[in-house]
Amino acid sequence: MVEYEMFYSNPTTKAKRSEIRELLKLTRKPEIISFAGGLPSPLSFPVKDIKEICQYVLEKDADVVLQYGPTEGDMSLKEELAKWMEKDNIRVSPEQILITNGSQQGLDLVGKIFLNQGDIIIVEMPTYIGGLQAFNSYMVRMEGVLQDDNGMNMDLLERKLGELKGRGEKPKFIYVVPDFQNPSGVTMPEDRRRKLLELASEYDTMIIEDSPYRELRYTGNQPPPIYSLDTEGRVVSMATFSKIFCPGFRLAWIYGPAPLIDKMVMAKQGIDLCSPSFNQAVAAEFMRRGLLSKHIEKIKEMYKEKRQLMLDSLEKYMPDSVSWTKPEGGLFLWVKLPEDMNTVELLKKAIENNVAYVIGSAFHYDGSGKNTMRLNFSFPSKEQIVEGIKRLSEVIKKEM
Template identity: 50%
Template sequence: MEEKLMRKLSSGSLDFEAYFSDKAQGMKASEIRELLKLVEAGDVISLAGGLPAPETFPVEIIKEITAEVITHHADKALQYGTTKGFTPLRLALADWMEKRYGIPTSKVEIMMVAGSQQALDLIGRVFINPGDIVVVEGPTYLAALNAFKYYDPKFISIPMDDEGMRVDLLEEKLEELRRQGKRVKFVYTVSTFQNPAGVTMSLERRKKLIELAREYDFLIVEDSPYSELRYSGEPIPPIKHFDDEGRVLYLGTFSKIFAPGFRLGWIAAHPHFIRKIEIAKQAVDLCANPFGQVIAWKYVADGHLDEHIPKVIEFYRPRRDAMLEALEEYMPEGVKWTKPDGGMFIWVTLPEGIDTKLMAEKAIRKGVAYVPGEAFFAYRDVKNTMRLNFTYVPEETIREGVKRLAEVIKEEMNALKG
């Protein structure tokens, strides 16, 4: 539809492409979005998305707070705000982070952004010179790669295991770079219930990463949209908790613990870094949505956030369990997957030789969709992995989806043998 319209509009007229900047010429539509278009067309169970379940949105609370905000705080909510954000919300979040994560309010300043996705772009603007080395996890959050890529860094991808980033391999790499007279600008990590792999960096590795940051003089960008969604196991403090010097920029978001439609996230970092990011944000959008910020302030300050999180957890836990059980029941030998204690995703690794991108269309024909893993690697050099989401569809559908997927995988494995 869109393409037809584009062709119709562009026939015989301008050479539209020629006007784009070199950078824009290099931009490509996300493969996930392209794939999801196919899914919408048929009777396909989608384990591909990354959306929270709408049933978890606290609609009644939002109704109540919105009425209150319009009645009593319209002057603030409907006006431009400061670039750093609505101060009562920033203070409420600082308090919340101190209680929840043991990050002293005296050590961080909080700045509101239009979702943590905007924080990633602003961090790219403020920290990355072309050629600067940025370390990412392999696999990592695809849209972070895309946000940073715009600023032309050189990525180094560090493999992960069940305890998150292999910090030992990072250390080897840092040593090698030091011998070459090079250094890393920052390490980007989704430290807890990672997107896409579902794994969590262990406590020891968090401490080691901070030590390495000090020793080799780099920053850490800790992106943590999922840490509150814990279904089992014990909480681990964020890396930011161990940060005495201000090396860690922590990214939080309301997307998974409130509603993504507000487009509200925050950066908790040293005031010196916040000051510069604030200047960068001024040129982008002046300020994050003030209406949403005033609502979010009431949501946090009146204790709704703390009441709501356990409800989201109770809603998602059976879905996580259903997916793990179905994988156990249906997947053939030789297929491996992560067993997350929280978050939204499970990462599946198939035997070498199977290309999940090539397999995706077959799977959709069989009525199930996933995200091929390749795009989550900075150098797209791993072909046999996939990301499955367990938050969006109900348990029964998850089971059926995994069953269909297992059939496709068995066929591929047989074809590989034959």
């Protein structure tokens, strides 16, 4: 027998099978109402338009769209994206954009160009699980800064940066999901974004702005992207087609200062040569026809109603000691139970009662947040939202 353990790299030896993935397997039974996924509703996929555009690009350009493409990404798609982002006051040239296989690859590329083993990075508490996974594979040390209803708390960040400086240490970057965060649903207002930039400048570190949900705002006003406020070249940002088109295309884009994008292009070459040419051509044509903004309006209408229904159902059924965020967009909201409750224990009972969520501790780099959970409102049907929240409330009440 070969002893495989002897051959593994350090990150692989250290990697643990995710507890949450094991738990989530239990939630796939058909009788379960699941608020656990992070999936867009399949009813939102623009199947008819995609069918027509696939045929069109094949007839027009088969020799290009079925061929390898440049690592940087298809120029016509990048031109469309540069134009698209102007509405948010983001001014980038196509050379400052790299097309990636999902933002998940963008996170890995950020890790590849910035992180050495033992480096420090700062993350929100809670933060996106996939970010934790991507950065953990570079064997970094994480420092967490708690969120409140307005995202990462800037006083706590300032204190953390001061502490690190006192120890002679400097974080490589601060990772934030500023718009309708996954998992909490909260959004960082403009003054915090400006403060974040100020602190990054004062303590000489970078900011990674990961924003898959910015386009999905159902109420209120959108603060400017952190990238658009930066005057020093300290921000690398990413956006994705996953939640505004379809995740199966695995298409996203990362943009930032040209020298950094150039390094990421080199890193991507060694990973996959290029993102799928065909998918890029279809996405570019979808944008060229002006379909993306119309499509986003449709998705927003669909999710806006579901979000309201989940908020109303929580209000109606949950006991007083339970609280939750009221996201103005995105796909998720965040529920807090009394401090002495444990959502890992509770999940088994929830599953017995045919309802599921994601445990909050999975979104904390240090496993804290035991009394929290994430709920998704984009995937379940309206009937499931009402019935599922009713069931979940019963489980919580019984446990109290």
